Amino acid sequence: MDQARVSPFHFDRQVLDCVIGGVSAIDIRMLHVQTEEEASQFVLAYGYDLANPDHLEQLWNTHRRAVALIEEQLLEPGELIPTELRDVAGLKSLTNLLLIASSRAAKDREMQRWACAILRVMHVYVHSRHDLFGAFRDEIQAQILKPLQEAIVADDIAGTMMLAPNAIGGAIHLHKFEIKPIKTTASSVIKLLARPERVALTILDKLGVRLVTRNMYDSFRVVRYLVETNLVSFPHIMPDQSANTLYPLNFFMETMGELEGERLKGREITQEEIQESLARRLAEESRAQYLEKPNQFSGSEYRFLKFINRKLITVPIGDGDQRRAFRFFYPYEIQVMDQETYARNLMGPMAHDEYKSRQRRRARDRVMGETPS
DSSP states (O other): OOHHHHSTTOOOHHHHHHHHSOOOGGGOSOOOOOSHHHHHHHHHHHTOOTTSHHHHHHHHHHHHHHHHHIIIIIOOTTOOOOHHHHSHHHHOOHHHHHHHHTOOOGGGHHHHHHHHHHHHHHHHHHHHHTSHHHHHHHHHHHHHHHHHHHTEEEETTTTEEEEOTTOTTOOEEEEEEEEOOOOOHHHHHHHHHHOTTOOSOOOSOSSEEEEEESSHHHHHHHHHHHHHTTSSOGGGBOGGGOEEOSSOHHHHHHHHHHHHHHHHTTOOOOHHHHHHHHHHHHTOGGGOOOBOOOOTTTOTTOOOEEEEEEEEEEEEESOGGGOEEEEEEEEEEEEEEEHHHHHHHTSGGGSHHHHHHHHHHHHHHHHTTOOOO
């Protein structure tokens, strides 16, 4: 028996870091499982009974997917997962994976590192697969996206789309309305692995839309319209997820106040004057109040208005007399930007392929237990 473990003064620092230190289980260096029985109990507490054939098959399937993701997206040229760990024939039992991940023997160091890498990816796959979206995908999409889609009408004369055709100040013409492609499970796993601050495994932007307006003024009008028409319930916004790198909010409100004063004097304000007023005030960089949420993958040059809203979804479950409404909140992202900013965001270091490449590099470092350079 490990004598340290029977000492009244022995505490596992890695476990304490996870439980009360804010460290993700993905970032610990090794497990501390010593026997087959301990491994089985560890897995049972995790949520799977290895004596249950269905549970066992789910775990082996997760293992296969984890190995495939590592091999297809994370390995460097020449790297290979040891055959003893990559399939059923080599590993024989999933408890062996935990025992190898717990080995302190110097001769097992490389195998221990690979076992931990596989377990990290398996862990994220488990959480991603059991997200509510997997069970209620159609209902979530319909209740979140349909009201937004129905609010957009075609402008047959201009050949564009618009919001609020009868709004004060005129319709809000859109350059684009995009529904973000639903993240694949593999894409979600890579994103979670790339973000060490994700202690709780959550994807807040699995579902989202992007509205691209003609100009900066209209971008703020879109936000106002979504709230005033109750397409968005602002009390359900997740404030720590909001970002504004498009235009300083203090400058925008000051400019609107000045233009309102001119309007009350009876002067007609043109779209050109609005844009010129916003541009002039932006020269006062020292007072600009942006709300930036740093993202090491998209880069500081990426500009937008962004917020995460939560929609209370209602799904009927059960049959007959047992039928009832199951209700839960589900998050989705809304991005708003003007046409010029949208074009800039597609270029250079903000481009999607570069973003994904940076994300994969960081995910690889984390999976392999390496400190990023």
